[in-house]
Structures are given as structure tokens and as C-alpha cells.
Amino acid sequence: MTRADDILRPMRRTIDTIIDEDALRDRLDSGAQLRIKYGVDLTAPDLHLGHAVNLWLMRHLQEHGHRVVFLLGDLTTRVGDPTGKSETRPVLTDAQIDENARAFLTQVSLVLDTSPEVFEVRRNSEWFDRMPVAELLTLFSMTTHAQLMARDMFRDRLAQGREIALHELTYPVLQGYDSFAMDSDLTIVGSDQLFNEMMGRQYQQRLGSRPQSLITTVITPGLDGGPKQSKSLGNYIALTDMAGDKFGKAMSLPDDLTGVWASAYTTLDDARVAELTTASARGGRDARDAKLAMAEALVARYHGADAAAREREAFLRVFSEGATPETTDAVQLTSPVLTTLALLELARPDLSGSARRRLLAQGAVRVDGTLLTDPDLALTVRDGSILRTGRRTWTRLDLPA
Amino acid sequence: MTRADDILRPMRRTIDTIIDEDALRDRLDSGAQLRIKYGVDLTAPDLHLGHAVNLWLMRHLQEHGHRVVFLLGDLTTRVGDPTGKSETRPVLTDAQIDENARAFLTQVSLVLDTSPEVFEVRRNSEWFDRMPVAELLTLFSMTTHAQLMARDMFRDRLAQGREIALHELTYPVLQGYDSFAMDSDLTIVGSDQLFNEMMGRQYQQRLGSRPQSLITTVITPGLDGGPKQSKSLGNYIALTDMAGDKFGKAMSLPDDLTGVWASAYTTLDDARVAELTTASARGGRDARDAKLAMAEALVARYHGADAAAREREAFLRVFSEGATPETTDAVQLTSPVLTTLALLELARPDLSGSARRRLLAQGAVRVDGTLLTDPDLALTVRDGSILRTGRRTWTRLDLPA
Known part of the structure; x- marks a missing residue:
């Protein structure tokens, strides 16, 4: 050779x-x-x-x-x-x-x-x-x-x-x-x-x-399954995203792309990538575990194995294993489209307006793991999305049927 | 006004x-x-x-x-x-x-x-x-x-x-x-x-x-009646042409363009231009005289009235009035297309090859008033054209019928 x-x-x-x-x-x-x-x-x-x-x-x-x-x-x-x-x-x-x-x-x-x-x-x-x-x-x-x-x-x-x-x-x-x-x-x-x-x-x-x-x-599909990641579509993971954001976003990928992402964005070897692809095709818990493995490897490449393992654990605790966060409320929205600030007013009526803005400015507001900082950003919320405000407050967002 | x-x-x-x-x-x-x-x-x-x-x-x-x-x-x-x-x-x-x-x-x-x-x-x-x-x-x-x-x-x-x-x-x-x-x-x-x-x-x-x-x-037709003067077509009068060349070339213009040239290239007033146009249309001696007037005015603009009058006189003596130049021979060509040097060999068999080239180099060779300097230039000769070699030698070029 x-x-x-x-x-x-x-x-x-x-x-x-x-x-x-x-x-x-x-x-x-x-x-x-x-x-x-x-x-x-x-x-x-x-x-x-x-x-x-x-x-x-x-x-x-x-x-x-x-x-x-x-x-x-x-x-x-x-x-x-x-x-x-x-x-x-x-x-x-x-x-x-x-x-x-x-x-x-x-x-x-x-x-x-x-x-x-x-x-x-x-x-x-x-x-x-x-x-x-x-x-x-x-x-x-x-x-x-x-x-x-x-x-x-x-x-x-x-x-x-x-x-x-x-x-x-x-x-x-x-x-x-x-x-x-x-x-x-x-x-x-x-x-x-x-x-x-x-x-x-x-x-x-x-x-x-x-x-x-x-x-x-090679060009790899975006988080939404569209042809590629692009800033204007918001279907991407930025290099500067924090480890938790990278993990959460990777977990929002459609199951059938887990293998493709593992191939393009991780250092997992070809045999392991093939395993993940097969597991994803089986669906259910296997597919979820495959995606977890992909997300962990993806995060490890940028933030190291320890940080990646921590994010996996945190993700599982909150979204998958049914662990009870300190607070989990649900709020019923009348429309999926609203600004970040309007969402906070509905979800955290316990806080003052300035306290809500402070949370935003501190980078302490996320929906399904995506960081939100702009109070005037127009969001499109999915039914069952999780809003996190501060370290220990989660709110489920329900939309009309 | x-x-x-x-x-x-x-x-x-x-x-x-x-x-x-x-x-x-x-x-x-x-x-x-x-x-x-x-x-x-x-x-x-x-x-x-x-x-x-x-x-x-x-x-x-x-x-x-x-x-x-x-x-x-x-x-x-x-x-x-x-x-x-x-x-x-x-x-x-x-x-x-x-x-x-x-x-x-x-x-x-x-x-x-x-x-x-x-x-x-x-x-x-x-x-x-x-x-x-x-x-x-x-x-x-x-x-x-x-x-x-x-x-x-x-x-x-x-x-x-x-x-x-x-x-x-x-x-x-x-x-x-x-x-x-x-x-x-x-x-x-x-x-x-x-x-x-x-x-x-x-x-x-x-x-x-x-x-x-x-x-x-306005764009004015060339000497050959084509849409305009152009170097590549050789149908033009150069600003640097000598007075005699300008005169001779102007006289080679088709009769029906005399008025147009008088308008574009002389300072003759509009009334006189109109007269020349009318005279040209009558043909014969009137047309020739109109063209002489145009050519004289054209030359006068660049070289002054005296020089223009002299050129008119010289032109008439040689080409029009039947005056006998020192030598006027005729030579019978077998084809209208030939190089300058081949033409000189036919027309001036009395000269050595180097004497012919010297004439060319001295700018002493013209066909119908057009200066020829390139021995290898391919010419297309018209029946009855006049070749001038040196100050006083004219040769008429005859083509097969």
C-alpha cells in the first residue's frame, strides 16, 4: 500500500x-x-x-x-x-x-x-x-x-x-x-x-x-430530511452549538437518516455505521438507540467522549426514560405560530416580563433542545414540544387537535 | 438665433x-x-x-x-x-x-x-x-x-x-x-x-x-460604392495620402456618388452640392466635370486651393485630355490576379529585379493612383488600369476579353 x-x-x-x-x-x-x-x-x-x-x-x-x-x-x-x-x-x-x-x-x-x-x-x-x-x-x-x-x-x-x-x-x-x-x-x-x-x-x-x-x-440531508443543511431553512447543527444543542438536534433527525449522518458526521467505523443503519430500519427502541449512538459519536467528535456521554444521559433523563423533572407543566396553545416572548408569557405566567427577558438573554430558553435568544423570533411549535426555561423547568406545549 | x-x-x-x-x-x-x-x-x-x-x-x-x-x-x-x-x-x-x-x-x-x-x-x-x-x-x-x-x-x-x-x-x-x-x-x-x-x-x-x-x-459609401470606407477593402482615401493620390482616388468614385461625397467630404455649400448631384445624373462630360469639382474641393480642404488646382490639371493632362506621357505602353495580362512583383516583371521587362524592388521601396509604383509597396501583395487588376512606375512611365494593363 x-x-x-x-x-x-x-x-x-x-x-x-x-x-x-x-x-x-x-x-x-x-x-x-x-x-x-x-x-x-x-x-x-x-x-x-x-x-x-x-x-x-x-x-x-x-x-x-x-x-x-x-x-x-x-x-x-x-x-x-x-x-x-x-x-x-x-x-x-x-x-x-x-x-x-x-x-x-x-x-x-x-x-x-x-x-x-x-x-x-x-x-x-x-x-x-x-x-x-x-x-x-x-x-x-x-x-x-x-x-x-x-x-x-x-x-x-x-x-x-x-x-x-x-x-x-x-x-x-x-x-x-x-x-x-x-x-x-x-x-x-x-x-x-x-x-x-x-x-x-x-x-x-x-x-x-x-x-x-x-x-x-458528499452532501448529507438536513435535520428535516431536506436535501442539505442550510441556514435559511434552520435545519442544521452549527459548529458553535453547545454540546447539549448538538445532541438534541441530532435526536430530532428522521430515523432513516441515522446511518447517513453517522457516516458523514462521526468517526464510527464502517461496520458500526452499517449496524446503526440496520437497527434504524427496525424502528422502535432499536432505532432510538441507534440514533442515540450516532448523536453521542457526533458530539464526542467536537466536545470529547465525556461531554457526549453526559449529554446522552441528560437527554434520556428528560425525554426518554420518563424521569420527572422538578416541574413539568403543560400549556395549551391556540396557534402553533407565536413569538418567543409570547410563548414565555403563556408558559411562565409566574415570571415578570423582565425575568422572562433575562432568561432569554442568559441563553436559558430552549424548545426541544434548540436555544432561543431572540424575543421577537416567530416560532412554529410542534404539538408535544418541550420548552425548557432555566435549569429545571420543563413545559410541554400542546396544540389544538 | x-x-x-x-x-x-x-x-x-x-x-x-x-x-x-x-x-x-x-x-x-x-x-x-x-x-x-x-x-x-x-x-x-x-x-x-x-x-x-x-x-x-x-x-x-x-x-x-x-x-x-x-x-x-x-x-x-x-x-x-x-x-x-x-x-x-x-x-x-x-x-x-x-x-x-x-x-x-x-x-x-x-x-x-x-x-x-x-x-x-x-x-x-x-x-x-x-x-x-x-x-x-x-x-x-x-x-x-x-x-x-x-x-x-x-x-x-x-x-x-x-x-x-x-x-x-x-x-x-x-x-x-x-x-x-x-x-x-x-x-x-x-x-x-x-x-x-x-x-x-x-x-x-x-x-x-x-x-x-x-x-x-452619417456614413458615406466607399470608393467602390460599398457601404463605407474600410482599410481591409482598400476602398478609402487616407488622410495621409498625397494630394495627387487623393485626387486620383476621388476620380475613381462611381458617378452617382459624387453628390454624396461632395456633401460629406467638402466644404462646398448645399446649393453647389445640389448642382453637382444634378450634373452627375446627366452623365457624360457633365458628370465628369462634377466629379472633378468634387475632387478639387476635397483636395483643397487638406492641401489648399493651389495644390488642388494643380492636381486637377495634372489629372486632366494624363488621363482625360489625351496628353502623351513620356512613355505609354500597354501590356497584355493573362489573368487579373497576380502579385505586384509579377506585374512589374511583365510591365517593366527593361528593369532588373533589384531595380523593380527599389521602385517599390521608393514608393514609386501605383495602379490607378493607389500606392503599392508590398512585392508579394496579390492584386486584382481591372482591364484598362494604369500602372505608373517612376515619375514618367505609364503602362496600360489589358486583360483578355
Whole structure:
């Protein structure tokens, strides 16, 4: 077995495609340190388990001595409306960029090793800020309109009669050039980034470098069984979620996805994943136990085995084993849709308004394990959901039949 | 009659459209000095009478105190292939750019007044060289893909399945920004530049300036009666042609275009143009005399009345009045298509090969007044054409019936 085999084998489970695998294997076999491009857009620093699949692959490569180059795409955060009239495109100030970068780094460091031997932070403004316009246009000249229009996102927008601004059309080129400028050997991305990273290969080749290899990863359904986790759908587990939230959310997954989640989001070995899949199919207590095992392994990866075991115990005590919390009331709601504050008023009439707001501010309010902090958030409550307020108060929420 | 009426009236004959005429009239009436954008691409400094229509309108405005800003588009001349492998896109060096700029200026100064009160030379690298990439992308964000695709040239290329490189797509934006950066009040262009100069209006408005007015000019048929003069068709009179060449070429125009040329390319008044048009329609000697009058007026505009009268006399002596040049031979060709050198071998068997090449190099070889310098150029000869070799040798070229 070659060194490349050895490194790639445990990665296969979450890899969808490898582009230019031969080159990747050569590089891994050579023993040289690979430079792995991890490019991010600074406007949305909110990572969930779906993103972490890629990060764990990078972490694995770091453990074999390879280097992740965390590339902040700060150039495009400074593209905006010079008249200052548009609310829709706020230009980020340098301070905001730094703040977002720090927030990103905090999240990334929950998975990646950030020691300087295997981690490096770069910004693409390093090369674009000193690039003359004529050179940028020269880069543009290596790509055609037809090639750009082949990109799904652009094609779909045209088909829907939506606008594409000219600067958006140039972004694949900029992202492609990044790969050349930072000397990327490999990048691990979602399939939505495949087009832009293929541009990277094209530009590296045109400019005389070895093209990077590409790995795309499997996409795993969200908590609601929908195609993937997404912030706008609220069907995700954030990397920054506390252990209890991660556990509770994982337990809300449909039974038939337990095996898929175990494969994508835990380090349980393939045999154990197969067992969990089979147990889930049997339903009932077996399915519940399989999901508990998945949730525990998921939490253990981020918070350690002890914390995971504790969360399992707490979960079982409250929801499964019929243990009696200090208080368990039920409240009858007239509608499933209401704000957090309205819910608290119904469920905790014993508290003052300011006491309720304090609970929210302290992070002491959860519905089915999901933390609620915004008093004005519009909730959609399911019949039988459990509201927890403070450490020891649980309220069951009943909806009209 | 307002000042604007007074200035615009003599211009109408060669104006096709005025965009935002009200703003133009206001500016002319105000008495302030207008800044007239005359933007050129430095890769093709070869001006002909068709280009000069616009220059003469600018010259007219200069005579009323307005300023022509001669804008060298040197940015795009430095866009090229960084690998140096492409022969098709040679990047111009700074020295070549300077040389082309000088060549352009020499030609332009045959029409425009280049005194500093009414003439200014700028380069768009002045603003683009110091523009950060983020600012350029911000400019791009103000234009959509759909808007660019509305341009005839792009639409036609797509329809023909031809490529559009991404940098070409950005050129209308760059040209539009030029109008803002140089503070243009007016630009006078061919209709092929209408789209890009409308971009100028859009960018001036977006960036908080008054949009420039636009004048497009009439397009006049070429010497061969084709839609317009063009270098590739060889159906044009160059500004740098000598007086005799201008005269001879003008006399090769089809009779029915004499009036149109007199209107576009001479200062003969409208009544006289009408007379020439009528005379041309009568054919015969009247038509010839009308064309002589047009050709003389055309030459007089560039070389003065005396030179024009001399050329008329010379033309009549040689071609029309049956005067005997020192030598007039005829040579029978077997095919109308042959190289310049092959033609010289047939027509001047008395000369050595090196003597023939010397004649070419000295600019002493013409067919029907058109200068030939390339020995390998493939000619298409018309029956009865006159080959002139040296100052005093004419040869009639006969083709098989």
C-alpha cells in the first residue's frame, strides 16, 4: 500500500469526486507538504456540520503533515456602491472584515489544527491590491463568455430572467487566479464550487503552474430530511452549538437518516455505521438507540467522549426514560405560530416580563433542545414540544387537535 | 438665433443623430468651453476620410472655442498574453504605444487645431493605472450581463457562434468610465461606438456627473460604392495620402456618388452640392466635370486651393485630355490576379529585379493612383488600369476579353 492509499482510504467515505487523482496521489506519495486551499467568502461566517465534512478531511491531511491555507476572500467584500445609496450591498470596512475573519477563524479552529506548521492565513487582497488593471484584463482575456455561461448558477439565473451583474461574472476568474497566486495543490469543496475551482486549474496551467487537484464531498440531508443543511431553512447543527444543542438536534433527525449522518458526521467505523443503519430500519427502541449512538459519536467528535456521554444521559433523563423533572407543566396553545416572548408569557405566567427577558438573554430558553435568544423570533411549535426555561423547568406545549 | 443654432447649423449636413440635444444646446448657449471626448484605440492609427467627418465637426467646435480631449486608450494596448506564446495578441511596449500615439497625432493634426487652448492629450492609463481592483469591480457591478448582451457586436458574435473573451465584455464599461474620468461634455462618434458612449452617459450619471451629449455622423459609401470606407477593402482615401493620390482616388468614385461625397467630404455649400448631384445624373462630360469639382474641393480642404488646382490639371493632362506621357505602353495580362512583383516583371521587362524592388521601396509604383509597396501583395487588376512606375512611365494593363 502506497502512502497515498494510506492517506486517502479513511477519506473515501465522505468524498464524492476526485479530479486529477493521479496528480494528487503523486503529490501525496512524494512526501512533500501539500498546500490545501480553503477559500472563504467573508460575508457569511456561520459554519455547520455540512461544512465541517470538508474541514475534517483537511484536518486528516494536516495530521499527515500537510498545510491548510485559509484564504480570506477580502477583495470582494470591498466591492460596493460608491454612491453609498444602496442598502443591499453594504461595503465592509477593514474593521468589519477583521472581525468576520476572527469569527471565521474561531469556528474553523473547532476542527482544524491552527499551528503554524500546518496552517496559514492569507487574504486575496495581497495579490489583487497590487495588480494593475491591465494585468487583470489580461487574466480576463483567457476566459470566454461561453465558458462562464456554462456555469449552473449563471445559466439558471438567465433562465429565470434574473440579472447577472458584470462583476459577478468575473468572480470565477478571480477565484481561479487565487489558486495560482497561493500555489494550491489541492482544494476540497462542495460541488457548487466545482466550476470556480476548475477555473483555478485552468489559470494555474495557463500561467505555468501545476494545476491543483480537486475533491468534492458528499452532501448529507438536513435535520428535516431536506436535501442539505442550510441556514435559511434552520435545519442544521452549527459548529458553535453547545454540546447539549448538538445532541438534541441530532435526536430530532428522521430515523432513516441515522446511518447517513453517522457516516458523514462521526468517526464510527464502517461496520458500526452499517449496524446503526440496520437497527434504524427496525424502528422502535432499536432505532432510538441507534440514533442515540450516532448523536453521542457526533458530539464526542467536537466536545470529547465525556461531554457526549453526559449529554446522552441528560437527554434520556428528560425525554426518554420518563424521569420527572422538578416541574413539568403543560400549556395549551391556540396557534402553533407565536413569538418567543409570547410563548414565555403563556408558559411562565409566574415570571415578570423582565425575568422572562433575562432568561432569554442568559441563553436559558430552549424548545426541544434548540436555544432561543431572540424575543421577537416567530416560532412554529410542534404539538408535544418541550420548552425548557432555566435549569429545571420543563413545559410541554400542546396544540389544538 | 441662439448661439447653439449658429454653431450647430453648418454641422447638420454630416450629423446623423444627436443624443441629449437639449443639454448640448444649453452648454453651447452658456458660452462655457465644452470638453469634447475623442477616444481612440492605439492599435490602428490609420485614418481615412470617413473618420475625418467627425474630426471636421470637432474642428468646427474648436473654432468656436471648445476643447477636444484626445484620449489615447492605452490601457487596453497593454492587455495581452502573459505567457508570450500567442502571436495574435502582441502586447505593445511603452515605446510602441508612444510611436503609435505620435502617428495618430500626426494624422489628427491634419484636421484638428492642436494649440493648447483647444486641444489636450490624455491617456486612460492615468486613471486606470491607479485604480484598485476592488474599485474596478464596483464599476462592473453597475452593469448587467443582459445590458452588455444588448450590444450589436456581442449579439452578432453569439449568433455566429463566435467567442467573446471576458475582457472584451468589460470594454464598454472602461470606455464609459473614461467619459466620467475626463469629464466629457460631448463626443462625436460613428454609430458603432454608440453603445459604449451611452455607457459613458450611464456611468457619468451613476457617479454624479452630467452625462455627455452624443453626436453620431452619417456614413458615406466607399470608393467602390460599398457601404463605407474600410482599410481591409482598400476602398478609402487616407488622410495621409498625397494630394495627387487623393485626387486620383476621388476620380475613381462611381458617378452617382459624387453628390454624396461632395456633401460629406467638402466644404462646398448645399446649393453647389445640389448642382453637382444634378450634373452627375446627366452623365457624360457633365458628370465628369462634377466629379472633378468634387475632387478639387476635397483636395483643397487638406492641401489648399493651389495644390488642388494643380492636381486637377495634372489629372486632366494624363488621363482625360489625351496628353502623351513620356512613355505609354500597354501590356497584355493573362489573368487579373497576380502579385505586384509579377506585374512589374511583365510591365517593366527593361528593369532588373533589384531595380523593380527599389521602385517599390521608393514608393514609386501605383495602379490607378493607389500606392503599392508590398512585392508579394496579390492584386486584382481591372482591364484598362494604369500602372505608373517612376515619375514618367505609364503602362496600360489589358486583360483578355
